[in-house]
Amino acid sequence: MIALDDAQQRLLALAKPVETQTLPLAAATGRWAAETVSARRTQPTRDLSAMDGYALRFEDWPGPWTVIGESAAGASFAGPLGKGEAARIFTGAALPQGADTVIMQEDMARDGNAVHLIVDLQLLAGKHVRKAGEDFHAGQVLVAAGERLTAARIALAAMGGHGDIRVRRPVRVALISTGDELVAPGSETDAEHIPASNGVMLQALLANYPCNIIDLGIIPDNRDALTDAFRRAAEADIVLSTGGASVGDHDHVKPALEAAGAVIDFWKIAMRPGKPLMAGTLGNAIVIGLPGNPVSAYVTATLFVLPLVAHLSGAADPFPKRLPALLDAALPAVPNRTDHVRAIFENGRVTPVGMNDSAALRALSHANALIVRPAGSPAASAGDTVEIILLA
Secondary structure (H helix, E strand, O other), X not given: OEOHHHHHHHHHHOOOOOOEEEEEHHHOOOOEEOOOEEOOOOEOOOOEEOOOEEEEOHHHOOOOEEEEEEEEOOEOOOOXXXXXXXXXXXXXXXXXXXXXXXXXXXXXXXXXXXXXXOOOOOOOOOOOEEOOOOOEOOOOEEEOOOOEOOHHHHHHHHHOOOOEEEEEOOEEXXXXXXXXXXXXXXXXXXXXXXXXXXXXXXXXXXXXXXXXXXXXXXXXXXXXXXXXXXXXXXXXXXXXXXXXXXXXXXXXXXXXXXXXXXXXXXXXXXEEOOOOOEEEEEOOEEEEEEOOOHHHHHHHHHHHHHHHHHHHOXXXXXXXXXXXXXXXXXXXXXXXXXXXXXXXXXXXXXXXXXXXXXXXXHHHHHOOEEEEEOOOOOOEOOOOEEEEEEOO
């Protein structure tokens, strides 16, 4: 067995990000920036009002003032302000030449073109003004290469003068479910068969990632059939199989992969659940053999598959973040494998769900976090601080 951290790093070392493409900003949400995005313009380009009110010169405080014009967003007042003069101004409008301060309209009274204060106001120069360049300047980095394009970053790139952005093309992921006991979801089952849940689960996990899924369906526990399926899947960027990765008489994934031409880089991880995971290369594809138990498949997909897809998509930091949380229940000592306890995280506290069997999907469905307990960890008590990974 190899350590979890070592296995994760070895997996990413097997492949580089896929080719780039240019997309309109609106189509790039959820991708990772393939190159640095720098501002092509300054924002704001001029001093703007942050309020509806009156723009004036602070040196003329405390007034009164004479209104000589109006400034609206997209239709600014062209003339300069002289001594004792003000301009009616609206949120987002450019300050007239000479103005440096805005007073909110509710603090002023107007009679014709004359305005004066109606409250006892302690005013500071520059009040309610968004200064030119306050958000960003031309040439400033807005989105670093490898950052994920959230809605806010998409908006920032647009404000910076961009209409499209360079990203990585979608990752092609081939899915293979193995097992004579499996039938398609929704099919009738008997005492010998179960619905194949791993394939649809993996597709659900990958739904928020830039992927094209190639579902090769259910392959029986037959070495020749599996070998043929792996050969057909080799055109993908990632080949994922579930089941058959252990050492039983009916576990044919490893010999079938080798017969298809794969090179196994590592097999068996010092983690629970998910020990029998294997990974390697199959032509230009990265192949990962996930365990067949659905909880094991879910946990290993979270720790290996999703980071690999993010890495191929250009993510600078593809692994899930670990967060501190206060433990609400005691946990036993951990032997020689990093443990991932399914749990519920709420208001800074985390509670194990109770049923942690690697086939217990109902318990997993209630969990929103994994408690990560490194190999060799001593017993933990309620109130101890532990590390967690939030689940998708």
